[in-house]
Amino acid sequence: MSCKVEIKFTLNGRPEKAIVPVDLNLLAMLRDMFDLKGAKYACGEGECGACTVIVDKLSVNSCLTFAVDCDGREVRTVEGLRATDKLHPMQRAFVDHGAIQCGFCMPGMIMQATHLSDTSPGLTRDGLKRGLEGNVCRCTGYTKVLDAVSDAMNTEGVDQ
Amino acid sequence: MTSIAKKSVIGGRFPKPDSPDKAVGRTRFINDLELPRMLYGKILHTDRPHALIKSVNTERAKTLAGVHAVLTGDDFPEVKFGINRDNTPLxxxxVRCIRDEIAAVAAETEEICNAALDLITVEYEDLPGVFDPIEAMLADAPLVHEDRPGNLSLAYKFDHGDIASAERQSDVIMDHVFNVHYVTxxxxxxxxxxxxxxxxxxxxxxxxxxYPYNYKMDLAPALGIHPGDVRVIQPPVGGAFGSKLDVYPFEPICVLLAKATRRPVKLTFSREEEFINAPTRQPARIHLRMGAKADGTITFRDVDCxxxxxxxxxxxxxxPYVMMRTFSSLYRVPVVRFRSxxxxxxxxxxxxxxGYGNVQATxxxxxxxxxxxxxxxxxxxxFSLKNAQKSGEVSPQGSRLEDCVFTECLAIAAEKSDFVAKQNRYQAERNRPGRIKRGIGLASSIHNAGGAKIHKSDGCGSILKLDDYARATLITGASEIGQGIDAVICQVLSEELGIPMSDITIVNNDSAIAPWDVGVHASRTTFIAGNSARRAAIKAREQILRAASKQANVPQEALDLRxxxxxxxxxxxxxxxxxxxxxxxxxxxxxxxVMTTDYYEPPSEPETENHVGDMSAAYSHAVxxxxxxxxxxTGEVKVVKVTSAQDVGRIINEMGIEAQIEGGIAMGIGYALSENLQIVDGLVRNPSFRDYKVMTAPEVPEMELHFVESHSKTGPLGAKGIAELPTIVIAPAIANAVHNAIGIRFLDPPLTPEKVARAIWERDISVAAE
Incomplete structure (x- = not known):
């Protein structure tokens, strides 16, 4: 049995606390302790991005992030992206561009795209491709994903 | 009185109806589901490719706190399942391969399951293994199954015409061996x-x-229960692509754990388990000979797989069932011999x-x-135009090519990409100095686009109801696995019933509710389920208009729904x-x-024993x-641009077609360039996304898609199935482009940087030696 620690953090805008094993990863905490199933397990080793969430200003693979490291931080998941009944502009763009097929990777993809939009608003399409490189999608071929993110970020949708 | 103009949703651009829920993280995939009192299951897989099991000791695992059941093959009478009845759950x-299941545990958490698996000890006596099919056919090869002499599994053959005389009529005969690889x-x-x-x-x-309905039939024998006592629920899935078209041992094992514990049990693979224990694409050694006359007319194909x-x-x-149809119908091939x-x-x-064999064959x-x-x-x-079939032609296996636009696809793909001029230019530039070489390549393909009658029925059932608020529910056998049949069916119903797509609910995830369907395979769902849904809608439309006609005293045919x-x-x-x-x-x-039903069976025929029959209600081409x-x-190949011309019959959902083709191309580029499940001496050497490289955003090229509308006479509103062709045809186009760039052929994908660089280096050495 691993040692447990109490942490306090902000989860999708609400203060939360949890008593977590020190070796618990953030993904497992979100899914198993807070029933937030948006972030997905798909590889468990940071290679696919399906578990991407935003911690403070960073997008992280929650499967590789210790839950205890979120103490005092602000964690945002796909469930916390929209503040109203309406979809967040990034979610809207993914829907409108037909970028969602099976959709399993999409919570991670949308969080990564939101992170890029928030932190690097002037990204070119090539920059976007680099920014989304860590998020694997097996359905879409990424074209509609890039169209959606470009649209949401209002960047030029030109392929180089 | 107001007036409403006729509008059509066919050919429009519609996101999948389930995409908003997926965008906000509301969708519960099966991986996210939990049932009350649910236990977790895990399987102990072997680490030996071929060994006798001397003993399995589960005593310590059984005593671990939180463990509810530990099962081995000794706990059940041996029941064989699978296509060849050669597989067992435990x-x-x-053990015959490293996918083999030795024992299974049900426990309160996955962590306890894994701890319990660590406590199980297995004693083996290793046996010599055989990993190469040609070695496995030798007389002294170890037998994988004692009751399968010569290690022979399934064989197919097809003959049409006389090869010897076709050879005599040929001016040129090509003779090559292709080795296509494992991907997953x-x-x-x-x-x-x-x-x-x-x-x-x-x-x-x-x-x-x-394939929820035949799934019952395939699953039940492994469990000794009646197929009728199995209810199949299909929660949203994170991709399928053909991998979920069979029953695999983890499924009956999970059922056995549930039976043993009288609790719901969930069993989920880790990614490493997925790479090792989920199915792969079939690898093949294809010995292909093709003859042609000097004017380019194909004389024969002769294939040994x-x-x-x-x-x-x-x-x-x-x-090979599909491969033989490619070899006998990709171009006009008068004489064919096929053995596999x-x-x-x-x-x-x-x-x-x-793509099911067509990827390999094409x-x-x-x-x-x-x-x-x-x-x-x-x-x-x-050469392609010379040998391209026209509408009305029948292939040696009996594929009737109605509404065939192969020639148009060739012309459009070539013209839009400036293929001929660029090919000549790049070839001329090949030997000039410069590190980066450009190349362009063209490939053609054909696939069934109106279902595939490989079972007794290729049908799909639909039940349609309209409620008192003019909201429609369509209960269909067709499964949704991300491909977008939900949007297509909503469009078809909206078109016939004149109600908005948002007023339509699709129910298709419970075998106790939805009527029968073969399953999502063979690019069949838009065609078959679309036809079935449309026919149910037309019946409802007629019932409604009949009532309206009576009430308003207007002839029925003078009325419409808008x-x-x-x-x-x-x-x-x-x-x-x-x-x-x-x-x-x-x-x-x-x-x-207003409640209607329909069962649609496409006008196709099963193959005879000699593999002749018009097994699909439509065929289509992609170039x-x-x-x-x-x-x-470095040997790195970068795909810069793909120009696609594909017969889609008629566009129903333009956005959906684009999404399928773009995704199919990305998957096919992976097959061509990077994906390679390395299986060495029976062991999977790269079971992770780190070492098994799928396409990511930066590697995906610009794609220019052209849809050729052939208006299938039998498809729903003229549509044909489209989803497999892009994955089938892109890889050879890339290999042909690489040849145009550097003058080297690659008959053994993937064209990894190591392989390409080595081939260039070997060629340069041999040129230098001369």
């Missing part, structure tokens, strides 16, 4: 299943299956995978067409609001409810032109 006596589906959601028995002993299984069956038989070894042999080895085993056939054109001094476009109203067809003037009419129909003295850059120092 193995006893012997890499569904983002790993394999997962939940089994739950009720007190009557009836099973509810939550599964990712893409040897397939590595692996230790058990899933759909992979049946892919699947041979048991101690490797993991292949299942079905988007890789060989479309590269050899390029080589033949080169040998004849023709452009491959001219935007929730019954209107006059000629001027669009409103007659009665649809919901009001429905209520009047419902609550009148002689009440009627791809790929433009690449080859870095001659």
């Amino acid at each position: 193995k006893k006596g012997k 589906h890499c569904c983002m959601g790993t394999s997962s299943v939940i089994a739950d028995f009720d007190t009557d002993g009836k099973l509810t299984i939550y599964t990712q299956t893409q 040897i397939l590595n069956n692996g230790a058990y038989t899933s759909w992979g070894p049946t892919t 042999q699947a041979v048991y080895t101690n490797n993991p085993y292949a299942g079905s995978f988007r 890789y060989a056939a479309a590269i050899q067409a390029d080589m033949m054109a080169e040998a004849l001094g023709m452009n491959v476009l001219d 935007e929730g109203w019954v209107v006059q067809d000629d001027n669009g003037e409103t007659v009665i609001k649809l919901d009001k009419l429905l209520r009047q129909m419902h609550f009148k003295e002689d009440p009627e409810l 791809h032109v790929a433009e690449v850059e080859v870095d001659t120092e």
